[in-house]
Amino acid sequence: MIEYRNLKIALLGAGNVGARVAQLLIEHSDELASRVGAGLELVGIAVRNVDAERSVDLPQELYTTDAESLILSADIVIELMGGIEPARSYILQALHSGADVVTGNKALLALHGNELFEAAEQVGAQLYYEAAAGGAIPIIRPLRDSLAGDRVKRILGIVNGTTNYILDRMDVDGDTMEAALAAATELGYAEADPTADIEGYDAAQKAAILARLAFHTAVPVDAVYREGITGVTSTMVDQARRSGYVVKLLAICERVVDPETGAEGVSARVHPALVSRLHPLAAVHGAKNAVFVEAEAAGDLMFYGAGAGGLETASAVLGDLVSAARRHVAGGPGVGEVFTSFLPILPIGTVLTRYQITLEVVDEPGVLARIASIFSEHSVSVEAVQQSVGSRSESERSTATLVIVTHQSTDAALSATVDAVARHEAVTCVKSVLRVEGA
Amino acid sequence: MIEYRNLKIALLGAGNVGARVAQLLIEHSDELASRVGAGLELVGIAVRNVDAERSVDLPQELYTTDAESLILSADIVIELMGGIEPARSYILQALHSGADVVTGNKALLALHGNELFEAAEQVGAQLYYEAAAGGAIPIIRPLRDSLAGDRVKRILGIVNGTTNYILDRMDVDGDTMEAALAAATELGYAEADPTADIEGYDAAQKAAILARLAFHTAVPVDAVYREGITGVTSTMVDQARRSGYVVKLLAICERVVDPETGAEGVSARVHPALVSRLHPLAAVHGAKNAVFVEAEAAGDLMFYGAGAGGLETASAVLGDLVSAARRHVAGGPGVGEVFTSFLPILPIGTVLTRYQITLEVVDEPGVLARIASIFSEHSVSVEAVQQSVGSRSESERSTATLVIVTHQSTDAALSATVDAVARHEAVTCVKSVLRVEGA
Numbered sequence: 001m002i003e004y005r006n007l008k009i010a011l012l013g014a015g016n017v018g019a020r021v022a023q024l025l026i027e028h029s030d031e032l033a034s035r036v037g038a039g040l041e042l043v044g045i046a047v048r049n050v051d052a053e054r055s056v057d058l059p060q061e062l063y064t065t066d067a068e069s070l071i072l073s074a075d076i077v078i079e080l081m082g083g084i085e086p087a088r089s090y091i092l093q094a095l096h097s098g099a100d101v102v103t104g105n106k107a108l109l110a111l112h113g114n115e116l117f118e119a120a121e122q123v124g125a126q127l128y129y130e131a132a133a134g135g136a137i138p139i140i141r142p143l144r145d146s147l148a149g150d151r152v153k154r155i156l157g158i159v160n161g162t163t164n165y166i167l168d169r170m171d172v173d174g175d176t177m178e179a180a181l182a183a184a185t186e187l188g189y190a191e192a193d194p195t196a197d198i199e200g201y202d203a204a205q206k207a208a209i210l211a212r213l214a215f216h217t218a219v220p221v222d223a224v225y226r227e228g229i230t231g232v233t234s235t236m237v238d239q240a241r242r243s244g245y246v247v248k249l250l251a252i253c254e255r256v257v258d259p260e261t262g263a264e265g266v267s268a269r270v271h272p273a274l275v276s277r278l279h280p281l282a283a284v285h286g287a288k289n290a291v292f293v294e295a296e297a298a299g300d301l302m303f304y305g306a307g308a309g310g311l312e313t314a315s316a317v318l319g320d321l322v323s324a325a326r327r328h329v330a331g332g333p334g335v336g337e338v339f340t341s342f343l344p345i346l347p348i349g350t351v352l353t354r355y356q357i358t359l360e361v362v363d364e365p366g367v368l369a370r371i372a373s374i375f376s377e378h379s380v381s382v383e384a385v386q387q388s389v390g391s392r393s394e395s396e397r398s399t400a401t402l403v404i405v406t407h408q409s410t411d412a413a414l415s416a417t418v419d420a421v422a423r424h425e426a427v428t429c430v431k432s433v434l435r436v437e438g439a
Numbered sequence: 440m441i442e443y444r445n446l447k448i449a450l451l452g453a454g455n456v457g458a459r460v461a462q463l464l465i466e467h468s469d470e471l472a473s474r475v476g477a478g479l480e481l482v483g484i485a486v487r488n489v490d491a492e493r494s495v496d497l498p499q500e501l502y503t504t505d506a507e508s509l510i511l512s513a514d515i516v517i518e519l520m521g522g523i524e525p526a527r528s529y530i531l532q533a534l535h536s537g538a539d540v541v542t543g544n545k546a547l548l549a550l551h552g553n554e555l556f557e558a559a560e561q562v563g564a565q566l567y568y569e570a571a572a573g574g575a576i577p578i579i580r581p582l583r584d585s586l587a588g589d590r591v592k593r594i595l596g597i598v599n600g601t602t603n604y605i606l607d608r609m610d611v612d613g614d615t616m617e618a619a620l621a622a623a624t625e626l627g628y629a630e631a632d633p634t635a636d637i638e639g640y641d642a643a644q645k646a647a648i649l650a651r652l653a654f655h656t657a658v659p660v661d662a663v664y665r666e667g668i669t670g671v672t673s674t675m676v677d678q679a680r681r682s683g684y685v686v687k688l689l690a691i692c693e694r695v696v697d698p699e700t701g702a703e704g705v706s707a708r709v710h711p712a713l714v715s716r717l718h719p720l721a722a723v724h725g726a727k728n729a730v731f732v733e734a735e736a737a738g739d740l741m742f743y744g745a746g747a748g749g750l751e752t753a754s755a756v757l758g759d760l761v762s763a764a765r766r767h768v769a770g771g772p773g774v775g776e777v778f779t780s781f782l783p784i785l786p787i788g789t790v791l792t793r794y795q796i797t798l799e800v801v802d803e804p805g806v807l808a809r810i811a812s813i814f815s816e817h818s819v820s821v822e823a824v825q826q827s828v829g830s831r832s833e834s835e836r837s838t839a840t841l842v843i844v845t846h847q848s849t850d851a852a853l854s855a856t857v858d859a860v861a862r863h864e865a866v867t868c869v870k871s872v873l874r875v876e877g878a
Contacts, residue, residue, distance in 0.1 A: 024588070024736060035587060035655055124769075130585055136737035138577075138585030146569055146577030148474060149463070149757020216474055280743065283722055297463060298575035298744065298754035304719065305740035315737035318588020326587075330563075332771015
């Protein structure tokens with residue numbers, strides 16, 4: 001039996017992920033010690049109420065409400081409380097006391113990443129956050145380190161399991177949005193208030209974190225364009241299927257060129273999009289996540305796995321903990337994040353994308369030509385038009401459905417085209433507008 | 440303009456990958472310097488012949504035949520010469536001089552990994568080798584760091600692009616093995632002597648490297664069971680397709696339990712296998728690679744991308760170089776590999792797998808029952824039998840084809856069953872035996 005010195009580990013929060021982290025730390029302590037070359041001693045778990053009921057049975061004496069004393073006693077602090085405060089203050093306190101910090105707090109990183117990374121850099125500590133995006137999927141380390149010598153062109157991510165589960169049910173089982181959301185809630189994939197997931201806030205936070213890493217540029221979460229999935233209907237999903245597409249909520253981070261200045265910048269956006277069924281992302285089913293990365297030298301890469309779940313996310317947290325602990329054993333300061341590109345954050349209007357636009361139009365000769373001319377007036381090139389058999393609308397006028405797919409253009413031009421089309425007298429209804437991505 | 444101090448980079452080898460690394464280092468020097476916080480100055484490229492023709496145009500004054508002096512002048516040495524010697528001696532020399540080393544040399548790591556990792560550990564340097572398995576796919580860092588707190592149960596990898604290209608052509612285009620190999624050679628996916636790829640030697644080296652990382656146990660390449668793809672026929676690929684499978688050359692590394700002692704061990708093997716078309720690995724086409732990881736806490740993960748190619752592999756090398764350089768800038772020693780589990784390496788006979796066995800048998804009443812009894816005598820349970828319409832064999836006896844799929848059993852029991860079946864008088868021919876994996 002080898003005797004190791006112990007590193008003191010403080011855990012803040014005993015929720016779904018925190019409880020699993022504590023459990024695995026205790027159960028696998030010998031194995032983890034042998035991998036690190038030092039024991040990982042869980043010295044305490046800071047909670048609001050030490051007597052609350054827990055999903056996992058842990059030694060009662062570990063619980064404390066005195067987070068600050070616990071932090072001061074630790075070599076490594078794991079923050080899994082979530083929320084902005086007091087998590088932010090606790091992390092800053094830990095870093096200033098010289099401890100390394102492991103966190104999965106995406107909201108905090110998306111909002112206060114700059115402050116936290118700078119605090120870590122100043123004291124030679126390191127902030128680890130593999131659990132903050134992609135759950136169990138190793139995506140932070142590959143972007144931060146493995147691709148550090150490459151130039152990432154674009155990231156297309158399915159980074160929210162709840163919305164992927166809902167959209168997958170609508171596609172595979174033909175559920176309505178309401179039925180799919182109800183199923184997601186029942187299975188625990190959706191929270192009682194699902195706003196953060198279905199409105200894309202969660203995905204936008206992850207997009208900010210991934211864009212920051214990929215482009216070495218701080219991307220504020222407010223600069224991430226965001227549309228949720230509440231506008232996605234069964235009809236849209238069906239029509240996508242018939243056209244060889246699937247509707248996915250994507251987080252897209254990419255290098256773009258400002259059409260006005262010609263300068264390079266960064267764009268990050270979250271919205272439902274049509275993805276070809278031949279694209280690897282189309283095969284990501286259920287609550288799974290995947291991040292597809294297009295890099296200049298490496299080409300296309302994909303990282304696939306569980307994007308959430310207490311046990312799964314605990315794996316990412318423990319990987320960070322072992323990394324931090326190995327560095328403590330070896331000695332030497334943390335290796336900070338260097339954000340030196342300072343690329344401008346460009347608005348969604350500047351990104352190049354394709355639209356699929358579904359219109360209900362009056363069924364008269366010449367309508368297609370008149371609609372098509374609106375596209376050309378906006379310099380938007382049409383790739384394909386499908387006109388379906390006319391029908392009677394409620395107003396008793398005979399109507400037809402046009403499905404128009406454009407070539408690539410700026411989002412601003414496409415958006416202006418849709419506005420003009422919507423105002424056209426021959427258009428009775430704009431039934432859906434979806435971007436087409438990953439082609 | 441920020442002025443950085445320069446780190447001196449020595450490159451050994453100017454082949455397909457080396458030339459691309461040099462090119463990217465020079466072209467992206469400003470960007471890389473800003474990411475590292477120090478310049479990465481390529482001080483020389485050691486080659487055998489400074490006047491040889493090169494695929495990439497680089498400053499002639501960089502070339503030198505004096506590798507040893509070049510190594511002594513460098514902070515970081517990139518070894519991309521391949522082969523065992525002098526690569527091994529040069530790496531040891533670099534480590535002993537205090538330089539970090541980046542290598543993509545899988546043959547060397549598979550054979551002399553222990554010696555090299557120990558040398559790095561002793562001097563506080565670090566050996567980086569993301570390019571040694573999976574080409575551009577970040578798989579080393581995720582296994583080494585991200586999953587360091589988890590327990591990997593199993594790795595199923597498509598880690599050789601040449602054989603995946605050949606098997607994919609046979610499946611998708613209906614090519615024969617010969618035609619597919621010829622196409623692979625013409626496209627540059629297969630070398631003039633394709634033995635290392637099609638006989639599975641390349642995949643076995645990668646399996647040894649992945650198993651070592653995943654199970655914290657040194658796995659000698661000789662202990663990797665190895666079968667190439669030369670025995671795979673068009674008929675086997677066709678029959679696989681009809682049964683909902685695809686034939687893939689897999690590298691499989693897993694925890695196994697020794698059936699004799701009950702002790703846990705590690706097995707690594709490379710062989711063609713039937714993979715369900717519903718498994719994510721079935722969608723890995725052409726020369727692409729993918730590594731599917733089953734971990735206790737993280738669940739199933741998959742890493743997908745280009746497994747070879749000069750430019751793609753250069754991305755992995757540069758990622759390692761930036762990691763090493765950032766550590767130099769931050770200060771502090773390398774974080775070595777800790778291999779402390781010392782799990783025994785168990786032979787393939789101990790692994791649990793399933794077989795699909797295709798037999799030609801004499802078409803007589805009672806044959807199926809007699810064959811089935813051989814399986815039960817060996818305690819192998821049959822999951823499904825398909826008997827096809829009888830036909831006349833060359834010997835003019837009327838024959839039938841039996842396709843038998845077993846339940847899971849040890850490879851030793853399955854192999855003994857096949858031997859006994861082959862000797863049975865009613866069996867005229869054992870047409871194919873393939874393991875079924877990833878179910």
